[in-house]
Amino acid sequence: MSIVTLSNGKKFFCETGVTLLDSAKKHGVVLEYSCRSGRCGVCKASVVGETGVIHHDESALSTEEIASGFILTCCRTALTDVRLDIEDLGHFAEIRIKTLPCRVDSFRRLADDVMEVVLRLPPKDPLNYLPGQYVDIIAKSGVRRSYSIANAPRQDGKLEFQIRQVEGGVMSQYWFEGLAGNDLLRLEGPQGTFALRNTSPTNLVFLATGTGLAPVKAILEQLSANPALVTGKRVWVYWGGRHAQDIYWVPELGSLPISFVPVLSRPDSSWEGRTGYVQDVLVQDGVDLVDAVVYACGSEYMIHSAKEKLVKSGLPHKNFYSDAFVSSN
Numbered sequence: 001m002s003i004v005t006l007s008n009g010k011k012f013f014c015e016t017g018v019t020l021l022d023s024a025k026k027h028g029v030v031l032e033y034s035c036r037s038g039r040c041g042v043c044k045a046s047v048v049g050e051t052g053v054i055h056h057d058e059s060a061l062s063t064e065e066i067a068s069g070f071i072l073t074c075c076r077t078a079l080t081d082v083r084l085d086i087e088d089l090g091h092f093a094e095i096r097i098k099t100l101p102c103r104v105d106s107f108r109r110l111a112d113d114v115m116e117v118v119l120r121l122p123p124k125d126p127l128n129y130l131p132g133q134y135v136d137i138i139a140k141s142g143v144r145r146s147y148s149i150a151n152a153p154r155q156d157g158k159l160e161f162q163i164r165q166v167e168g169g170v171m172s173q174y175w176f177e178g179l180a181g182n183d184l185l186r187l188e189g190p191q192g193t194f195a196l197r198n199t200s201p202t203n204l205v206f207l208a209t210g211t212g213l214a215p216v217k218a219i220l221e222q223l224s225a226n227p228a229l230v231t232g233k234r235v236w237v238y239w240g241g242r243h244a245q246d247i248y249w250v251p252e253l254g255s256l257p258i259s260f261v262p263v264l265s266r267p268d269s270s271w272e273g274r275t276g277y278v279q280d281v282l283v284q285d286g287v288d289l290v291d292a293v294v295y296a297c298g299s300e301y302m303i304h305s306a307k308e309k310l311v312k313s314g315l316p317h318k319n320f321y322s323d324a325f326v327s328s329n
């Protein structure tokens with residue numbers, strides 16, 4: 001058993017063969033994470049001490065990062081006592097991860113390949129979560145997939161999801177061909193640390209591609225319900241798709257001071273809106289990134305490209321929060 005020390009002095013034990021991320025969680029310490037599979041890079045940390053890779057390859061790290069002593073806490077275990085240059089997320093520790101039964105309350109197509117599914121939970125056992133987090137949904141067959149919750153907590157406790165069809169996907173087959181009202185499923189969550197964490201800069205920018213809109217919509221609902229959080233701020237939402245049919249949502253958020261910019265990468269000739277990639281359009285618009293915080297959710301490509309581009313354009317490194325959608329069949 002090794003001792004792990006964080007940069008704010010917090011310590012926890014890491015058992016042999018258990019990842020740093022899971023060991024922290026087991027001891028009530030929440031570290032930043034998203035995919036838990038080595039692909040998104042959200043759990044990156046610089047380490048002093050010896051670590052071993054287990055379960056997953058660290059595909060999100062570049063050769064240079066590995067050479068400079070960076071590791072992914074979702075992939076590595078500690079072989080000796082180690083120090084990590086990251087802090088824990090104290091307020092997430094109060095949120096308990098639960099496994100709950102749930103039923104399909106309603107569903108409808110938002111686009112040809114996107115289904116909105118609303119799940120209801122046992123009335124006496126609501127899910128306590130932060131807008132932006134995700135849950136694992138577990139089918140009767142035992143197959144599980146991660147989906148972001150698309151709404152801020154509601155009075156009736158129901159959870160909305162925006163589910164994209166994945167060609168050949170086992171779970172997709174259920175959502176798009178087998179789904180029926182009142183179906184019984186299970187969910188485990190809430191998971192992830194993508195949530196509103198910093199609203200101090202003047203510009204709050206949300207970048208989404210595809211169904212990466214779901215957690216952004218949940219956070220916007222949170223802001224809409226608490227407009228004081230964005231008094232004196234500007235809120236930008238850049239949402240990217242390929243074709244016009246991918247833009248299946250328009251904001252209805254009361255008096256929230258929001259600039260909504262849909263962006264298409266492969267528009268047909270009738271499209272009069274912005275074209276290209278969300279991160280490029282944001283930079284073209286001249287939003288002051290030095291005084292901004294960016295929350296990005298969507299494809300791995302968008303997340304990596306946006307981070308690199310926006311930091312080069314003045315965004316402070318620590319003001320980029322992301323949740324990459326990594327697909328599985």
Ligand code: FES
Nearest residue numbers: 034035036041074
């Ligand atoms: S790479 Fe570790 S949480 Fe995604």
